[in-house]
Amino acid sequence: MRTLIKNYFGRWLDQRIPPSTTIFLNQKRIFILPTRTGYFFILIGLAVFFAAVNYENSMSFMVAFFLASLFLVCILHTYANLAGLEITALYASKVHVGDDVGFTIQLQDIVGKPHESIRLFWQPYQVSTVSLIAHEKKSVSVFLLASQRGYFRPGRLCIETHYPLGLLRAWTWVDLNSQALIYPKPIACPLPACHIASSEGDTLAKEGVEDFTGLRSYQPGDGLRHIAWKHFWKSDDLLTKQFSAYTDMRLWLDWEQFAGASIEERLSFLCYWCLQCEQHQRDYGLRIPNITLEPARGPQHLARCLTALALFGVNQPGITPGKGTDNV
Template sequence: MLRALFQPITDVVTRWVASRRPKGRSVELKQKNIFIFPTVAGWAYLTVCLVLYLVAINYQNNLIHGVSFLLIALGVLTIHYTFFNLSGLTVSAVKAGHCYVGEMAEFSLNVEANNLRHYENVHLCFRGEEGGQYFYLGATRERRVTLYVKAKKRGYLTPGLLKIETVFPFGLLRAWSWVALDLSATVYPKPHKGRLPATFNDDVDGRLGNENKGDDFSGLDAYRPGTSLRHIAWKQYAQGRGLLSKNYVGQESQKIWLSWEAWSELSTEARLSVMTYWARECEHQEQEYGLSLPHTSIKPATGPDHLHRVLTELALFRAKDSDRE
């Protein structure tokens, strides 16, 4: 009953706060988007000031009058110092680190001061996350801050609102602001070994199970971009003969396709986990691999960029429906 009675007021306040919330890749904190309110200690301090003032009036005591006025003046100055400990800061999104389900996604932010003031004991934390990080800006006018968010499901991870707050200098007042930074990380499916699909031949199985170190050297060839560093002829390069790559008998093998139909007995999430595992394994063994998903196909290749592209496709595959699987 009471909740329904106050709901219109709550809605108005919520819309008002949202309208003052800065958004974007980079935001500056100023009067419009900084809130300030007494802490528990602040309310106690205000109560003491009020009691002293009433006692001074009642007993006409000039000394108590002086003490009460001094404390009130100190409280007013605290309002300004607490506000200025946030005002003038610019918070910018730098980058988001990719991770796997169950790991901590890393978000890098840059905090910069637009004036010559020092900023002390300022706390940054994403909504709903514990910990966060404190920072100080003195002679160094900017600082890189790294925050972490638990990745609970695959897909794009948006960390939500960033809270920046301070209780400097005396802990009597808390100044804070909520910032909606345009920043997101890609969360890959959690790797799970599973089985190799039956379509892989024995040669591929052997390569992925144990790295092949017994191939016979068959000669040198011109270097091609993307060739493994292990196959570069470093001795000849040191002799000034340029970049050459070593060839081995039996080095070439079947290109691997990570196909959606190869694990038809598994659920969607289990398939994605197994495909993630074998994509990483193929990359580790420097075996060319491609991806085949419904309505998506990536040609076989190797390299960090190729791995990221494959894992991203796996992460985003029916991501909106993953909660219902």
């Protein structure tokens, strides 16, 4: 039953505030209700009113009516404090599962009013607060625990304010179409002994001088020493002798090395070793089903590897590229 209501509410919300990268907050998108403090305030107002009635005290009536009026005025102020903001999702940080992923969101005042103490959060225990003066543009990161590998969609962002009196809460739930790429959680493990790939199948040749590997047609610039002169006498074909040098000392991080572990564990182990290699400034290659990345190093290489790990077995994200806000 609960999920039914939740689903229905979700659909209703999707219609009312459809997902978009940029959202302007207006009366269609802002909800406003008293807070618990607000209800308490109403109670106090009623108590003052009854005191005024019983003591027939005109000034106490004034105070009671003042409290009521203040509440009404507060509705307008609380609303105005949130309305007129334009919310844009900028980008998301890339983190591992179990870390806090920060989505950077830009708030801009469009209507020429200050906005005080705007609270943004996905989870009520991780709130980012921001204040803007009139015509200001500000970016703020809102953090959330990354719970799942791959493309992570945080759902609707809650933007709320209790300012100025805390009697009312104006809020909205916006879906900024944001998504973040979440890498697997790195888990330390010993690297299996066979990791230095020396078997034939694991070798990749690079042109060298030690072992003769074959012939190929001559290309200008090939050294004269390497031309297969004997063959030239026989067939008039100018061929170059090829030699190869083994690159066995380079590191291959392979899916198969962690046989016996589950898929997520394997990804975590590989992720850990990618980071380790990068830290120790060593070249490393990655081989997982369907993807092979040549050994290399550097931040770009690391990003490629981690992305490959993150997206292993993940379907294409639900949004079309270009519309999404994150950078894959």
